[in-house]
Amino acid sequence: MSTAVRTAARIPGELLDSLAGDRAGESHPTVWSEWLEANGLPDPSAEEWRYTPLDEMAEALFASRPAGSPGIDPATFDAVAPRHGGVRLVFIDGRFSEELSDSPASADLEEPLPPGARVGELCGLQGPHAADAAELLGRWALPQGEDLAPNDGFRALNALGGGDTAVVSISPGVAVGSPIHILHLRSAAAGDDPPTLSQPRTLIDVGSGASCRVIETHLSMGAGFTNATTRIRVGVDGHLHHIRVQDEHHAAHHMGDTVVETHRGAHLESIAVNLGASRSRCGIDLALCGEHATADLSGLSLLSADQRCDTVLGVDHRVPNCTSSQDFRSIVDDRARSSFCGHVLVDHGAAGTDSSQSNRNLLLSRRAQADTRPWLEILADDVKCTHGATVGRIDEDARFYMLSRGIPAEKAESMLIGAFAAEVIDDVEPPALRDTLYARIDELDQGAHS
Amino acid sequence: MTDTVEGLVEREYAFGFHSDIETDRAPKGLTEETIRFISAKKNEPEWMLAWRLSAYGYFVTQSEPTWARVHHPEIDYQDMYYWAAPKPKGEAPKSLDEVDPEIIDTFNKLGISLEEQKRLSGVAVDAIIDSVSVATTFKATLAEAGVIFCSFSEAVQDHPELVRKYLGSVVGPRDNFFAALNSAVFSDGSFCFVPAGVKCPMELSTYFRINAENTGQFERTLIVAEEGASVSYLEGCTAPMRDENQLHAAVVEIVALDDSDVKYSTVQNWYPGDAEGRGGIYNFVTKRGRAGNRAKISWTQVETGSAITWKYPSVILAGDDAVGEFYSVAVTTNHQQADTGTKMIHIGRNTSSTIVSKGISAGRAQNTYRGEVKVMRSAEGARNYTQCDSLLMGPDCGAHTFPYVEVKNDSSQIEHEASTSKISEDQLFYCRQRGLSEEDATNMIVNGFCREVFDELPMEYAVEAQALMRITLEGAVG
Numbered sequence A: 001m002s003t004a005v006r007t008a009a010r011i012p013g014e015l016l017d018s019l020a021g022d023r024a025g026e027s028h029p030t031v032w033s034e035w036l037e038a039n040g041l042p043d044p045s046a047e048e049w050r051y052t053p054l055d056e057m058a059e060a061l062f063a064s065r066p067a068g069s070p071g072i073d074p075a076t077f078d079a080v081a082p083r084h085g086g087v088r089l090v091f092i093d094g095r096f097s098e099e100l101s102d103s104p105a106s107a108d109l110e111e112p113l114p115p116g117a118r119v120g121e122l123c124g125l126q127g128p129h130a131a132d133a134a135e136l137l138g139r140w141a142l143p144q145g146e147d148l149a150p151n152d153g154f155r156a157l158n159a160l161g162g163g164d165t166a167v168v169s170i171s172p173g174v175a176v177g178s179p180i181h182i183l184h185l186r187s188a189a190a191g192d193d194p195p196t197l198s199q200p201r202t203l204i205d206v207g208s209g210a211s212c213r214v215i216e217t218h219l220s221m222g223a224g225f226t227n228a229t230t231r232i233r234v235g236v237d238g239h240l241h242h243i244r245v246q247d248e249h250h251a252a253h254h255m256g257d258t259v260v261e262t263h264r265g266a267h268l269e270s271i272a273v274n275l276g277a278s279r280s281r282c283g284i285d286l287a288l289c290g291e292h293a294t295a296d297l298s299g300l301s302l303l304s305a306d307q308r309c310d311t312v313l314g315v316d317h318r319v320p321n322c323t324s325s326q327d328f329r330s331i332v333d334d335r336a337r338s339s340f341c342g343h344v345l346v347d348h349g350a351a352g353t354d355s356s357q358s359n360r361n362l363l364l365s366r367r368a369q370a371d372t373r374p375w376l377e378i379l380a381d382d383v384k385c386t387h388g389a390t391v392g393r394i395d396e397d398a399r400f401y402m403l404s405r406g407i408p409a410e411k412a413e414s415m416l417i418g419a420f421a422a423e424v425i426d427d428v429e430p431p432a433l434r435d436t437l438y439a440r441i442d443e444l445d446q447g448a449h450s
Numbered sequence B: 001m002t003d004t005v006e007g008l009v010e011r012e013y014a015f016g017f018h019s020d021i022e023t024d025r026a027p028k029g030l031t032e033e034t035i036r037f038i039s040a041k042k043n044e045p046e047w048m049l050a051w052r053l054s055a056y057g058y059f060v061t062q063s064e065p066t067w068a069r070v071h072h073p074e075i076d077y078q079d080m081y082y083w084a085a086p087k088p089k090g091e092a093p094k095s096l097d098e099v100d101p102e103i104i105d106t107f108n109k110l111g112i113s114l115e116e117q118k119r120l121s122g123v124a125v126d127a128i129i130d131s132v133s134v135a136t137t138f139k140a141t142l143a144e145a146g147v148i149f150c151s152f153s154e155a156v157q158d159h160p161e162l163v164r165k166y167l168g169s170v171v172g173p174r175d176n177f178f179a180a181l182n183s184a185v186f187s188d189g190s191f192c193f194v195p196a197g198v199k200c201p202m203e204l205s206t207y208f209r210i211n212a213e214n215t216g217q218f219e220r221t222l223i224v225a226e227e228g229a230s231v232s233y234l235e236g237c238t239a240p241m242r243d244e245n246q247l248h249a250a251v252v253e254i255v256a257l258d259d260s261d262v263k264y265s266t267v268q269n270w271y272p273g274d275a276e277g278r279g280g281i282y283n284f285v286t287k288r289g290r291a292g293n294r295a296k297i298s299w300t301q302v303e304t305g306s307a308i309t310w311k312y313p314s315v316i317l318a319g320d321d322a323v324g325e326f327y328s329v330a331v332t333t334n335h336q337q338a339d340t341g342t343k344m345i346h347i348g349r350n351t352s353s354t355i356v357s358k359g360i361s362a363g364r365a366q367n368t369y370r371g372e373v374k375v376m377r378s379a380e381g382a383r384n385y386t387q388c389d390s391l392l393m394g395p396d397c398g399a400h401t402f403p404y405v406e407v408k409n410d411s412s413q414i415e416h417e418a419s420t421s422k423i424s425e426d427q428l429f430y431c432r433q434r435g436l437s438e439e440d441a442t443n444m445i446v447n448g449f450c451r452e453v454f455d456e457l458p459m460e461y462a463v464e465a466q467a468l469m470r471i472t473l474e475g476a477v478g
Helices: A013-022 A030-039 A054-063 A074-080 A127-141 A153-161 A396-404 A409-425 A431-449 B002-009 B032-041 B046-059 B101-110 B114-121 B139-145 B152-158 B160-166 B177-185 B425-433 B438-454 B459-472
Strands: A088-092 A117-121 A165-170 A180-186 A196-198 A201-206 A211-220 A224-234 A239-247 A252-262 A267-274 A279-288 A294-303 A308-317 A323-332 A337-346 A354-363 A369-378 A384-392 B023-025 B084-086 B124-129 B132-136 B148-151 B189-194 B204-208 B220-225 B230-238 B246-248 B251-256 B261-269 B281-291 B296-303 B308-311 B314-317 B323-332 B337-340 B343-346 B352-362 B366-375 B383-393 B398-407 B413-422
Touching (some): A013 A030, A013 A153, A054 A224, A088 A117, A127 A165, A127 A224, A153 A224, A165 A180, A165 A211, A201 A211, A201 A239, A211 A224, A211 A252, A224 A267, A239 A279, A267 A279, A267 A308, A279 A294, A294 A308, A294 A337, A294 A409, A308 A323, A308 A354, A323 A337, A337 A384, A354 A369, A354 A409, A369 A384, A369 B383, A369 B413, B032 B046, B046 B160, B046 B177, B139 B148, B148 B152, B152 B189, B160 B220, B177 B251, B177 B281, B220 B230, B220 B261, B230 B459, B251 B261, B251 B296, B261 B459, B281 B323, B296 B308, B296 B438, B296 B459, B314 B323, B314 B352, B323 B366, B323 B438, B343 B352, B352 B366, B352 B398, B383 B438, B438 B459
Parallel strands (some): A165 A201, A239 A267, A279 A308, A294 A323, B124 B204, B189 B220, B220 B251, B230 B261, B251 B281, B261 B296, B281 B308, B314 B343, B343 B366, B352 B383, B366 B398, B383 B413
Antiparallel strands (some): A117 A165, A384 B413
């Protein structure tokens, strides 16, 4: 048993000042800076932070500063930024870029947004959408001190120094066909400047009976730190298909924090893909707040070199008769390490809950590592909950079978790896994004053979 | 159905009685003096005292762990007695006839008639009342085979070289808070040594029993199986009904050298507290074994008692091809809380481990499985299979599963499965329409649920375990 007592890291005052100063002119952010001074970053010995490389991430965070003058030339941008059809909103270093974003009313779009669907930056929105979004933001993204738990340091940090808020707000009953794409990009530091710190915010509010698809992408051009928050509400009988792609620079650090609530009869499909960043954490907290809601969460992490990615999932069945499923997979090569914690909580009285969870890890190299903690906490009796976890390498029997059928070893392995990932990737829309992901798996695979 | 539930809730602890034996106590509280008192009382050599004191030195720097999913009032370690022994009436007993008749009577009430066992079952019993072993049987038979099976105190006197070599080699005096406490103040326990190549001629068994009020019990068990040896060890316990909480912090160490085979079975039925959750034993136990090349350690436990259980029998699979097993049934009713599971640490190549855990939770109880499977880089070709199932009875209980899996190489294969559900109405209905009473139907289903674990128990224990399940869950189904 380790006897070293590790404590939460204190955030340097200089960094707090630079974040608070960044918001000059806005309402006083002292509540968060005071909270942060008192509480600091999460305690590394707390269970839900156990596998997050907090020491390294804190070091990277403390060394980074908000980018001075956001700006990226359109040619560079076009080279790195994907398009998925539909409206695309672009945020550079947490600031809305009107220049690079599509105008929702633009005639260039294949399929313009229907009336009742509003996308944009919070301050630019008008009417009830803005009011709803502001209410959500106030409740979640800008929590008051008393709403914060002791290990919510990164949330407070985002509240203190977060940038513009990307908002997707769909009015009741409105169905949006084409995917809405929100792209957050962190620029590289110029010259001798410290690495950049970006704190993007995304807010998705799907009204009663409304439906839409949202793709949220996080990219970066260099080392630095991204501390992102995403807040999602799926209203009564609403339907959201949400894909979150983290594909940051190989030297970057990424802290992702997604909080979702679903209401009666809602249906959520969520796919979290982790490709980039040297150190990353992908946190998802789902609360099932209305009966008969269904939530299907899945995720895929592709890790190589010395990457580490910690996926931390909390699913809270607060009311009866909800169904949730979680299918998270990782493919780990070289000296990379994947961690997973899936905590399913079935509250008192949440009878009729049906929850299944699966975490599967494929190790491609001798030094690859995987940790998994599929947790179940059940306080009601009329429930059906299962979980399963596996860690292993490519199945020798399957490989042998393919070799005996004349398939070359490399091809056989890449087919088996592809099949492993397919369970998650095949749900990805649009097809272009799916193909990109398959291409990334091939790259990883080829890396394994070289 | 409701009637049956009430019947169960109102059940009395069947083994709740208190035998009146004069005890010889150390003063209340824990200081260095207490430890010197215990050590002197037991006439221990200097190295043993030094070992205890070093554990105490560590204990005072530590605080009680809080990560387990259990809640209890703060334990005042200064408000209890650390030493109590049945007062000898004259000299130490040389045979059963000389044992205090009251003690013999206590055993009889528990259904452990020493004579009976001696004559019929062929099981050697090292019975413990409070902190001193009072009777040991079948020593001669065991001695013939070269097996040493005696109380820990005797071992310290008669085989100091063995005790000194192996004590603390698996669970060190600085292992954790409760192990350190145990190392500092352990009163007695069992020592078992099976020499190389010997298959122990009989199953070894110890009955533990907490007897005097306010006496924490701190047993220390050390089992050593030399190269190629094999032994099966049974541990079972019941405790009298009492209102005050009693702390029980035992340590069990198993050293399984190359090619040896150790099987350790437990039926734990300490007093669980009354229906309102008052009283009951706090059972904070450290059990661990280290397996050498091709050695096998198997833990089987049936846990029905204690107000709070905190117990993780573990295996360090240090040698190549070592095997670790953990089979557990944990039943909690009323206000009981159990946080139990295992750790399998794979270090050697081609090591394999199996974990089968069945948790049953009824009333307002909380039942937690917490387990860790760790595969080190050196453990090439390691294999683990884990299955933990929970059965819920009633809307106010909880069942939790907190597994940890850490894998540091790609050649190992790890599988973990868990499920949680209640007894299905369909199953009950099917049994009822075949003419079974609800109670019998439930027993049948519960026994079926636990079958995989009961099958691992030695025969005498399997029978006892099934009876225990029936008594424990009487009417718990609704």
